[in-house]
Amino acid sequence: MxxxxxxxxxxxxxxxxxxxxxxxxxxxxxxxxxxxxxxxxxxxxxxxxxxxxxxxxxxxxxxxxxxxxxxxxxxxxxxxxxxxxxxxxxxxxxxxxxxxxxxxxxxxxxxxxxxxxxxxxxxxxxxxxxxxxxxxxxxxxRMQKQSAGRLAESLLYFSESIYNADAFTLPLTRCELGNLTGNSREIVSRTLQKFHQDEIIAIDGKLIKILDKKRLNQICKSG
Amino acid sequence: MxxxxxxxxxxxxxxxxxxxxxxxxxxxxxxxxxxxxxxxxxxxxxxxxxxxxxxxxxxxxxxxxxxxxxxxxxxxxxxxxxxxxxxxxxxxxxxxxxxxxxxxxxxxxxxxxxxxxxxxxxxxxxxxxxxxxxxxxxxxxRMQKQSAGRLAESLLYFSESIYNADAFTLPLTRCELGNLTGNSREIVSRTLQKFHQDEIIAIDGKLIKILDKKRLNQICKSG
DNA sequence: AAAATAATGTGATTTAGGACACTAATCGGA
DNA sequence: TCCGATTAGTGTCCTAAATCACATTATTTT
The missing domain is CATH 2.60.120.10 (Jelly Rolls)
Incomplete structure (x- = not known):
């Protein structure tokens, strides 16, 4: 071409x-x-x-x-x-x-x-x-926030900068998401689960939907 | 001029x-x-x-x-x-x-x-x-190393990139050194003390002298 | 030089998050 | 379609490091 x-x-x-x-x-x-x-x-x-x-x-x-x-x-x-x-x-x-x-x-x-x-x-x-x-x-x-804040930041990044959508298919495994956010695989699992329980996001495997962007933003900002 | x-x-x-x-x-x-x-x-x-x-x-x-x-x-x-x-x-x-x-x-x-x-x-x-x-x-x-490794890296940085000398006067307070390395003030104190006890460095207030660069390098690399 | 302020050292306590161990689920290839 | 191999979820334990609470020193300031 x-x-x-x-x-x-x-x-x-x-x-x-x-x-x-x-x-x-x-x-x-x-x-x-x-x-x-x-x-x-x-x-x-x-x-x-x-x-x-x-x-x-x-x-x-x-x-x-x-x-x-x-x-x-x-x-x-x-x-x-x-x-x-x-x-x-x-x-x-x-x-x-x-x-x-x-x-x-x-x-x-x-x-x-x-x-x-x-x-x-x-x-x-x-x-x-x-x-x-x-x-x-x-x-x-990555330096100043803790686990949940870093993860929230990543989810918002995928939503806003990569996919421009509230729902998206995460292109990374939990392990990779850990490597990106500086967490262990297990903490990623647990924290996502926690967000799910709190109805901040919905998860189905790699499919993620942000339900409460406001709260996610708050977690991201407050660390 | x-x-x-x-x-x-x-x-x-x-x-x-x-x-x-x-x-x-x-x-x-x-x-x-x-x-x-x-x-x-x-x-x-x-x-x-x-x-x-x-x-x-x-x-x-x-x-x-x-x-x-x-x-x-x-x-x-x-x-x-x-x-x-x-x-x-x-x-x-x-x-x-x-x-x-x-x-x-x-x-x-x-x-x-x-x-x-x-x-x-x-x-x-x-x-x-x-x-x-x-x-x-x-x-x-900063992401992958723990406290001592990050601090060792900083000391080596000051020694090699800033002062080109084994002995130098740290231009930062313990608190600032914490802000640089992602540690609390207390951990900086304690870890420097530890290095001192192990005869890896000598400390007199802000004056720092690297005694065992080899070991410091090892701590830096192994994290 | 005395008083005020900031910087440091140290012990006790708490906690976030890593490591391990296992099970369950999902995927990818022959 | 079955089987081995990644990938994911979860409970328990343990350690690194933050935080708290003072004591102690330097450094300014007046």
Whole structure:
């Protein structure tokens, strides 16, 4: 597919002219991943920028056998800008959690585009800044809140930022939800159960419906 | 002082030509802060980029009366790029923890420089990427390790990244060290005491000397 | 130098949440 | 359609760490 008529082009890529787009196009692979595939791996050499056109991807950090899900990345989004530009090796892994369509862009071409098109590079700066603000928020959330607050935050995040719906199918297992929120699998189970009992949410396996968003927000905010 | 002969210019600013530097110079204030002064405040409108030429600054996030120190920023460094470029209001505060010399750069001028000089903007992208990788590391550190591991990490950070010395004067109170590492004041006291008893460090008030770096590293890594 | 304020050290108590052990359910493949 | 393998729920126990409550020191302030 040609980049210039791509409908899921990134905000930044709208600043590229025909020549620059065709340059990108000829150095860019279009790939499809099924759910659960590794897109790139922590500690591997990083030589590509990934642009997610469709789907959800988790970025994870693993040390000493312990795994932390850093973020749920939703299309459209660049993946691994920091880890590809900021260092030679990947500081984290990326794994698809739904079916994913992605463009794999050569880092050298990407860097060249950053050099020649300042509108493009400014948009990249913007997105890096916004992503950092998100991380800081998440950092606070995880550090200063306790179990229920962190979990409430995650549910609201899925509802508001990922699915834009009160009811959704959680794309993660309880264990992964634990890795995302810094809880054990058991605590996730119990806390969700508790929310269910209190009629804040309804659960049916992975299907979750937020019944009392106000109360969930309160739990999230008060910690 | 003229920017073009400034010796503590940022890496990025070395890419600016004479004209661009003079543009920056005429829209830039040089300010000195004593330890403990607020440089910018969370929730205030953000209209300046701060460049720290000398000193240490803590960035802090406060919600519901709970405070989290996000990072100890050491000169030379830009402060608040994400919060100034990424949003209209500051998502966090910055407070000097030593005497600080800083340049206050108007955001509009800074943005203009990003637009006209792609080498400058590439270096800014680089520093944003590196800073994000640092945050991710810190995030993991704080999430997955327990008290002693987090504290060990902080001591090593001060020793290796801030002071480049085994002995140093901690620039934070026990309480602040708690806010940085996600511990209570009491646990910080007790754990430092414990390290002292085990002859891993020597303490005299704020003076800290690392005696057994190997063991401290091990505590840091194993969590 | 005295008084006020803030920072630190320490014991006792409480509690959130992790670990383990097991059962039940659900999924995915041949 | 059956079987092994993940995934989920739940009770019990235990530990790390927060909190409380003071005692004790530094540091400012006047």
């Amino acid at each position: 040609k980049c210039y008529k791509c409908l899921s082009k990134s905000e930044a890529a709208h600043n590229l002219d025909a020549e620059q787009l065709s340059k990108m196009e000829s150095n860019c692979g279009q790939v499809k991943y099924e759910a659960g595939e590794v897109i790139f791996k922590q500690n591997a050499l990083s030589s590509n920028i990934i642009y997610i056109r469709k789907g959800l991807v988790k970025t994870t950090l693993e040390i000493n056998g312990r795994q932390q899900i850093l973020k749920i990345n939703k299309a459209p989004a660049y993946l691994g800008l920091p880890t590809t530009i900021g260092d030679k090796i990947n500081h984290y892994s990326a794994v698809s959690i739904t079916d994913v369509s992605a463009c794999i862009i050569d880092i050298n071409v990407f860097n060249e585009l950053l050099r020649v098109n300042s509108d493009f590079s400014y948009d990249i700066i913007l997105s890096l800044c916004k992503s950092e603000l998100e991380y800081l928020n998440a950092c606070f959330n | 003229k920017c073009y002969k400034c010796l503590s210019k940022s890496e990025a600013a070395h890419n600016l030509d004479a004209e661009q530097l003079s543009k920056m110079e005429s829209n830039c204030g040089q300010v000195k802060y004593e330890a403990g002064e607020v440089i910018f405040k969370q929730n205030a409108l953000s209209s300046n980029i701060i460049y720290i030429r000398k000193g240490l600054v803590k960035t802090t996030l406060e919600i519901n009366g709970r405070q989290q120190i996000l990072k100890i920023n050491k000169a030379p460094a830009y402060l608040g790029l994400p919060t100034t470029i990424g949003d209209k209001i500051n998502h966090y505060s910055a407070v000097s923890i030593t005497d600080v010399s800083a340049c206050i750069i108007d955001i509009n001028v800074f943005n203009e420089l990003l637009r006209v000089n792609s080498d400058f903007s590439y270096d800014i992208i680089l520093s944003l990427c590196k800073s994000e990788l640092e945050y991710l590391n810190a995030c993991f550190n």
